[in-house]
Amino acid sequence: MSKNSVLILGGASDIGMATAHRFAESGHPIQLAARNVSRLEAAKTDLSVRHNVAVELLELDVLDDAQCDGFVASLETLPETVVCVIGFMGDQSESETNAPAARTVMRSNYEGPACLMAHFANAFVARGNGSLVGVSSVAGERGRASNYVYGSAKAGFTAFLSGLRNRVTKQNVHVVTVLPGFVNTRMTEGMDLPAKLLAQPSDVGNAIFNAVEKQKNVVYTLPIWRLVMFVITHIPEFIFKKTSL
Amino acid sequence: MRLSGWGRFPVVDTDVSRPRDTLGMTEALSREGTIAHGMGRGYGDCALGTEHTLITQHLNHVISFDDTTGVLVAEAGMTLADVIKCFLPRGWFPAVTPGTKYVTLGGMIAADVHGKNHHRDGSMAACVLWIDVLTPDGHVHRCSPEHEQELFNFTLGGMGLTGVILRASIRLQRVESGWIDQTTVPAANFRDAMAVFERSADHTYSVAWIDCLSRGASLGRSLVMLGEHAPVSALGPAEHADRYAMTVRKKKSVPVDFPRFALNKWSVTAFNTLYYHLGSRQPAQRLVPWDSYFYPLDAILGWNKIYGRKGFVQFQCVLPLAESERGINALLDAISNAGAGSFLAVLKRMGQGRNDGIAFPMEGYTLALDFPATPSNLKLVARLNQLTADHGGRIYLAKDAVMQASQFHNMDARSERLRAFRAQRDLHNRVASIQSRRLEL
Ligand SMILES: Cc1cc2nc3c(=O)[nH]c(=O)nc-3n(C[C@H](O)[C@H](O)[C@H](O)COP(=O)(O)OP(=O)(O)OC[C@H]3O[C@@H](n4cnc5c(N)ncnc54)[C@H](O)[C@@H]3O)c2cc1C
Numbered sequence A: 001m002s003k004n005s006v007l008i009l010g011g012a013s014d015i016g017m018a019t020a021h022r023f024a025e026s027g028h029p030i031q032l033a034a035r036n037v038s039r040l041e042a043a044k045t046d047l048s049v050r051h052n053v054a055v056e057l058l059e060l061d062v063l064d065d066a067q068c069d070g071f072v073a074s075l076e077t078l079p080e081t082v083v084c085v086i087g088f089m090g091d092q093s094e095s096e097t098n099a100p101a102a103r104t105v106m107r108s109n110y111e112g113p114a115c116l117m118a119h120f121a122n123a124f125v126a127r128g129n130g131s132l133v134g135v136s137s138v139a140g141e142r143g144r145a146s147n148y149v150y151g152s153a154k155a156g157f158t159a160f161l162s163g164l165r166n167r168v169t170k171q172n173v174h175v176v177t178v179l180p181g182f183v184n185t186r187m188t189e190g191m192d193l194p195a196k197l198l199a200q201p202s203d204v205g206n207a208i209f210n211a212v213e214k215q216k217n218v219v220y221t222l223p224i225w226r227l228v229m230f231v232i233t234h235i236p237e238f239i240f241k242k243t244s245l
Numbered sequence B: 001m002r003l004s005g006w007g008r009f010p011v012v013d014t015d016v017s018r019p020r021d022t023l024g025m026t027e028a029l030s031r032e033g034t035i036a037h038g039m040g041r042g043y044g045d046c047a048l049g050t051e052h053t054l055i056t057q058h059l060n061h062v063i064s065f066d067d068t069t070g071v072l073v074a075e076a077g078m079t080l081a082d083v084i085k086c087f088l089p090r091g092w093f094p095a096v097t098p099g100t101k102y103v104t105l106g107g108m109i110a111a112d113v114h115g116k117n118h119h120r121d122g123s124m125a126a127c128v129l130w131i132d133v134l135t136p137d138g139h140v141h142r143c144s145p146e147h148e149q150e151l152f153n154f155t156l157g158g159m160g161l162t163g164v165i166l167r168a169s170i171r172l173q174r175v176e177s178g179w180i181d182q183t184t185v186p187a188a189n190f191r192d193a194m195a196v197f198e199r200s201a202d203h204t205y206s207v208a209w210i211d212c213l214s215r216g217a218s219l220g221r222s223l224v225m226l227g228e229h230a231p232v233s234a235l236g237p238a239e240h241a242d243r244y245a246m247t248v249r250k251k252k253s254v255p256v257d258f259p260r261f262a263l264n265k266w267s268v269t270a271f272n273t274l275y276y277h278l279g280s281r282q283p284a285q286r287l288v289p290w291d292s293y294f295y296p297l298d299a300i301l302g303w304n305k306i307y308g309r310k311g312f313v314q315f316q317c318v319l320p321l322a323e324s325e326r327g328i329n330a331l332l333d334a335i336s337n338a339g340a341g342s343f344l345a346v347l348k349r350m351g352q353g354r355n356d357g358i359a360f361p362m363e364g365y366t367l368a369l370d371f372p373a374t375p376s377n378l379k380l381v382a383r384l385n386q387l388t389a390d391h392g393g394r395i396y397l398a399k400d401a402v403m404q405a406s407q408f409h410n411m412d413a414r415s416e417r418l419r420a421f422r423a424q425r426d427l428h429n430r431v432a433s434i435q436s437r438r439l440e441l
């Protein structure tokens, strides 16, 4: 009866927490990795009392190379599924002029998450199974003036996940790419976003759960975003460059 | 941000914050004119701050649960839907529940809600062991019937006006299944319905749906619905397979605002007639899932939109037992004469109230009805409030959006007590809702 554990990288985020609840509801033990993980004690108790599952907290800063590279080896149990929710939007105007700020955005959304996923992929290949879920963003589908530093790093992450899927699929390791549009989280709090395009964290959590169960490859949340992005990516560049989306 | 209660009337502009921890709560409550807001299922303006509204959405962690006693400790923003989802499959159900599960523990406590078992088990206060109340000075008071009793009493039913409830310890009840053994009894008029209630006093749950447009000899004709938690031995094979009735039934939702004319006198008459006949032809007794017994309206998400953009108001009063028959007939007469047919009219026998604070329930009958918020209906509700006062009754603050301060002060002692308590603790301007300002609390 006891199920295998699910590790959430970026467990303090709203999307990470909603995903943890969805898996815990189905009886999976949960591992939450985050910075300053002690602040997640209340969330840990909540998860374990609500769903009667074991919950473990793990310290992780994806910008810390040594921690990142030693992370898989440091785990007592290798999870069945890893969901990487880590990301950092930063401030676009600051990223335009301040190289260290831009670098942090690039590293937090691409370098760190991609290197971590690579470590897990290798461990899963060695074991012979596992699922990897990377939360990227529709912002990576086409660079826009309003957030291209973040978007370009997400584009890198999306491409990385696609290549990784192509490489490990024959070895029984499944890779899911999640492309959220707008999600109502701490990241977007206070922004005025259109309700029809705005997902709740639980929508993303459910989508991730279903994608793992049904071995989907690329999921958009909400599904309408597939259409929205189809249109956006097909606007000819000579028009697109003049728009402000 | 534009915010309203469940009735979508009134709609006001208020700053909004959604703190994530106690520190954030403390900061938020230090702002003048702040009120707590749970799921916004209060109908009127009780959860709208005069300056700033503190939404408890992120304050929703379970802190502990004791499987042997059914005692749950949780943060106040946890919803009842979540409580049921987590603990019913383990054999525990809320000891008191309102007619929707989309409420928070904090909202249930602040309104001191009553359920269909009020005549036997009392209001929310009966199952609250203790609460932590944050006051604007930054203190957190753990209060209970034994400790800081005054704050406890004024917070239960105090409509958020004593501070923000952060955490609560509540007792759940043991149930053998998630099925309700429901018996429907048709009643030809209000006197008949009362008789059914009076002889059903030992049933755990009872409530009646009233046809408000019936007149004359059939004034107050209704369907009384009695219920018991079904023991496992009463379940058939189909129910057995889903012992706690947790199978999710598909929800319908109301996607757009209904135009105002959808809800006129004729459609309401039709609805009521249909309901009455359907009901009386049904097998009198059957097993129904907890969700459809307690929360029939939850199956239609966003049903409050059927009243259209301008919203609606709810009238709910309780009348003392001795005055109930005369009083309710007077109210039904007034409604019937106005032809303002109400989509929802619910009648219920209440048991003894708590006489120590500002709670709404008292021994007698409570009547609740919805009206579209038209100028003529607002006048009607004011008239119904007056009739309630004339018969020694009380108005339920969780539903009220229109009562005048003077009316409230003349009606019952709750107003004076709450006002004095708030003055003594200097809460008057600091913790304030549009309702408290309207009622001069
Ligand atoms: C369909 C429907 C059926 C209902 N049936 C019943 C019924 O049968 N019996 C009954 O008693 N009520 C009933 N109600 C009313 C409902 O139970 C109450 O209004 C309840 O208070 C709503 O809870 P909420 O979390 O939505 O609170 P809100 O509507 O957000 O707030 C209600 C009040 O509680 C206060 N409050 C909320 N959270 C806190 C907190 N953490 N600390 C301090 N104060 C707080 C607010 O300031 C406000 O005064 C019904 C409502 C609906 C929509």
Ligand SMILES: NC(=O)c1ccc[n+]([C@@H]2O[C@H](COP(=O)([O-])OP(=O)(O)OC[C@H]3O[C@@H](n4cnc5c(N)ncnc54)[C@H](OP(=O)(O)O)[C@@H]3O)[C@@H](O)[C@H]2O)c1
Pocket: A010, A011, A012, A013, A014, A015, A016, A034, A035, A060, A061, A062, A063, A085, A086, A087, A088, A089, A108, A112, A135, A136, A137, A138, A179, A180, A181, A182, A183, A184, A185, A186, A187, A188
């Ligand atoms: N919200 C949206 O509209 C939206 C849209 C598309 C994609 N996404 C993506 O969805 C994911 C979750 O975002 P969210 O909306 O839930 O916002 P969020 O709360 O800001 O989540 C981002 C998470 O990443 C963590 N993180 C950032 N840098 C880190 C680092 N160096 N090491 C470890 N963890 C780090 C953050 O941890 P701390 O708590 O320690 O800061 C935070 O928990 C992100 O990848 C985001 O890009 C969001």
